[in-house]
Amino acid sequence: xxxxxxxxxxxxAAQISKSGAELLLDALEEQxxxxxxxxxxxxxxxxxxxxxxxxSIRHVLVRHEQGALHAAEGYARSTGKVGVALVTSGPxxxxxxxxxxxxxxxxxxxxxxxxxxxxxxxxxxxxxECDTTGITRSCTKxxxxxPSAHGLPTIVHEAFHIAxxxxxxxxxxxxxxxxxxxxxxxxxxxxxxxRNCIVTPEISAHQIEQAVDLMRYARRPVLYTGGxxxxxxxxxxxxxxxxxxxxxxxITSTLMGLGAFPASDPQWLGMLGMHGSYEAxxxxxxxxxxxxxxxxxxxxxxxxxxxxxPNSRKIHIDIDPSSxxxxxxVDIGIVGDAGAVMQAMLDEWKRRxxxxxxxxxxxxAWRTQIDGWRARKSFAYVNSGTFIKPQYAVERLxxxxxxxxxxxxxxxxxxxxxxxxxxxFDEPNRWMTSGGLGxxxxxxxxxLGVQAAHPNALVIDxxxxxxxxxxxxxxxxxxxxxxxxxxxxxxNAYLGMVRQWQELLHGGRYSHSYSDSLPDFVKxxxxxxxxxxxxxxxxxxxxxxxxxxxxxxxxxxxCVVTQEENVFPMIPSGAAHNEMLFGxxxxxxxxxxxxxxx
Amino acid sequence: MTxxxxxxxxxxxxxxxxxxxEGAEREVILAIIVDNEPxxxxxxxxxxxxxxxxxxxxxxxxxxxxxxxxxxxVVTRGSPSKIEQIKAQLGRLVPVRRVIDxxxxxxxxxxxxxxxxxxxxxxxxxxxxxxxxxxxxxxLDTTHQSFVFEITGARDKINAFIxxxxxxxxxxxxxxGVLSIRRGAEKD
Numbered sequence: 001x002x003x004x005x006x007x008x009x010x011x012x013a014a015q016i017s018k019s020g021a022e023l024l025l026d027a028l029e030e031q032x033x034x035x036x037x038x039x040x041x042x043x044x045x046x047x048x049x050x051x052x053x054x055x056s057i058r059h060v061l062v063r064h065e066q067g068a069l070h071a072a073e074g075y076a077r078s079t080g081k082v083g084v085a086l087v088t089s090g091p092x093x094x095x096x097x098x099x100x101x102x103x104x105x106x107x108x109x110x111x112x113x114x115x116x117x118x119x120x121x122x123x124x125x126x127x128x129e130c131d132t133t134g135i136t137r138s139c140t141k142x143x144x145x146x147p148s149a150h151g152l153p154t155i156v157h158e159a160f161h162i163a164x165x166x167x168x169x170x171x172x173x174x175x176x177x178x179x180x181x182x183x184x185x186x187x188x189x190x191x192x193x194x195r196n197c198i199v200t201p202e203i204s205a206h207q208i209e210q211a212v213d214l215m216r217y218a219r220r221p222v223l224y225t226g227g228x229x230x231x232x233x234x235x236x237x238x239x240x241x242x243x244x245x246x247x248x249x250x251i252t253s254t255l256m257g258l259g260a261f262p263a264s265d266p267q268w269l270g271m272l273g274m275h276g277s278y279e280a281x282x283x284x285x286x287x288x289x290x291x292x293x294x295x296x297x298x299x300x301x302x303x304x305x306x307x308x309x310p311n312s313r314k315i316h317i318d319i320d321p322s323s324x325x326x327x328x329x330v331d332i333g334i335v336g337d338a339g340a341v342m343q344a345m346l347d348e349w350k351r352r353x354x355x356x357x358x359x360x361x362x363x364x365a366w367r368t369q370i371d372g373w374r375a376r377k378s379f380a381y382v383n384s385g386t387f388i389k390p391q392y393a394v395e396r397l398x399x400x401x402x403x404x405x406x407x408x409x410x411x412x413x414x415x416x417x418x419x420x421x422x423x424x425f426d427e428p429n430r431w432m433t434s435g436g437l438g439x440x441x442x443x444x445x446x447x448l449g450v451q452a453a454h455p456n457a458l459v460i461d462x463x464x465x466x467x468x469x470x471x472x473x474x475x476x477x478x479x480x481x482x483x484x485x486x487x488x489x490x491x492n493a494y495l496g497m498v499r500q501w502q503e504l505l506h507g508g509r510y511s512h513s514y515s516d517s518l519p520d521f522v523k524x525x526x527x528x529x530x531x532x533x534x535x536x537x538x539x540x541x542x543x544x545x546x547x548x549x550x551x552x553x554x555x556x557x558x559c560v561v562t563q564e565e566n567v568f569p570m571i572p573s574g575a576a577h578n579e580m581l582f583g584x585x586x587x588x589x590x591x592x593x594x595x596x597x598x
Numbered sequence: 599m600t601x602x603x604x605x606x607x608x609x610x611x612x613x614x615x616x617x618x619x620e621g622a623e624r625e626v627i628l629a630i631i632v633d634n635e636p637x638x639x640x641x642x643x644x645x646x647x648x649x650x651x652x653x654x655x656x657x658x659x660x661x662x663x664x665x666x667x668x669x670x671x672v673v674t675r676g677s678p679s680k681i682e683q684i685k686a687q688l689g690r691l692v693p694v695r696r697v698i699d700x701x702x703x704x705x706x707x708x709x710x711x712x713x714x715x716x717x718x719x720x721x722x723x724x725x726x727x728x729x730x731x732x733x734x735x736x737x738l739d740t741t742h743q744s745f746v747f748e749i750t751g752a753r754d755k756i757n758a759f760i761x762x763x764x765x766x767x768x769x770x771x772x773x774x775g776v777l778s779i780r781r782g783a784e785k786d
Contacts, residue, residue: 133637134640137637137640137641137644138644138645138648141692142691142692145636145637147636167690195633197692197693198692320690321686321689321690322683322686322687322689322690324686325679325682325683326683326686329679
């Protein structure tokens, strides 16, 4: 009923000439954009002027353009929609670069609108001019310099198409100021000229048969899933669960893929990789069949490449053809949407079940072996009665937030690994972290984005004292826009992961990794108009965490933890998956070559 | 256990030959059909340099005025797996329509055009003209001291001609880079 009516409205709207700025907002509106994270400046003033009168699009004023991009990423990751950021020319655009690179490496769909100096001024070194499309070419999936207002709506529609389809990623549209003023007619999404820029080939039935063949005869199989499963939508996570259930295969995931499979399931092995679990990494090393789904064999996952899972056949499912055979050669590479391919595999598996019974005992010895590794309890730590251990803090945070609608973001470093190890996820889109680029300062603005999308949810940024200071100013945005995010700082007064590497690789020479003169986070929170809490004693931790959860304001929680705790287990650089280290480690265990790998 | 496992790490049981950094490096000629839009050449070249591949030759021009597509011909080198990776990475670029490995056809046509200036006198001029004749090079410009020859052919032929001109007063060379197309009725 309502659809044709709406269409008629846009048809009439299309006949009216409007400014480029209005056309941009019309196109964003048609693409379903509800919220923009941005920062005004000279070259985007016409857009902000148009935004002034729009009720339909909410604007969140960040305090630094990097924050706008991370907030858009948090929004995108937690909703599955495209996040939108709006920044000005010159410094606005260069500040956005970190966020764009972050979104590119983690395949997050983001559209960034940047202002540019007027067309006649381009190339004249004008005020706040920079070659934005040149600078961002290698850190976006695609970018545009809008040549005219007439072409702008089509560009916006294509940008959203590119950002969300195929392997998602960031797209930037650079709009000269005079284009924002120029009058033109609107082009609807339907009428926009489409080019076939993202092509996903059809799933080959033959490859699915081959893959299922390997799966049915595997004795030591393992499913290795990544962020691609999350990107493929909640349906894909559901199919993954069905596939794991039908096959009974053990399953591990990368940092980016946490939540696609419930951590509470007995088939779950925990995260794999450098700080992954003993059972996950050993299963990867000793398996005879690896099924990689939406994961890209990152160096933090594989360890030493020539010793990576030496005796396995490998199936790799990825939507990006260039990911297949990039780092690790595989036996069967299937290009396609993770959900669709898994569904095809599941159908084929069930079809085979009808004609030939699958011997479930085939994997029994493998399960026993895995249970043996699991018994090692690799994430265990020695707790303390007098000091708060960071792992304990995360564990309590996890326990005390059960039954709540929780989203977790992190910064980058030790706290990120502890969060991944001790905070467990049963649903996708609940875990936002900077995996590929490893951007310190990601978590706080990402939490803003998540909270803007889910106003009633409990959004927690598990942070470190060093990372959080990189984008601390966004506390101000949180207070202004009534986004009650909870910043849970594991404060060890060190750049913890740097300190850990210096301890293990550089003879304990802690070169510039100690933060003297940390701010008083409680006073800082109050200075911003937020709520500050400090915990120093394990006995008071629970009560303080509850205080945080119940607070209606943005909270900075200064959780003072033991200073020299290290993240274990660990695969040192240059080592194989089955050469994990636990608490007691000496410098000699890292090879010279490994030190250079970092 | 550790020692055992890393020993067995040498021999992969992959059902397909492992191609990573194995196999002889070969030269490939890639034809990349792209939408002719601003920045497309920078995208292609930027990707190649950012990922550490090497371009030996590059030619670009619009080839279909109606569809606004250009053909970029790139000559590069690498192991088979590296070539596959280059092709896949190029294929990811939004304005790239197709990436064709022209040299995968064993007898693909390959041509290059070169302008070659020689400055000489006396017998050397006679010899230069004689060689140019053999190579079917045309003299585009002549003075009493110089020739400018135009020569077309595969790179080997042009290289051979340049070598022969060296003792005969070779002064300057300008080359177009390689063009390539497949033989027969089939279209890429």
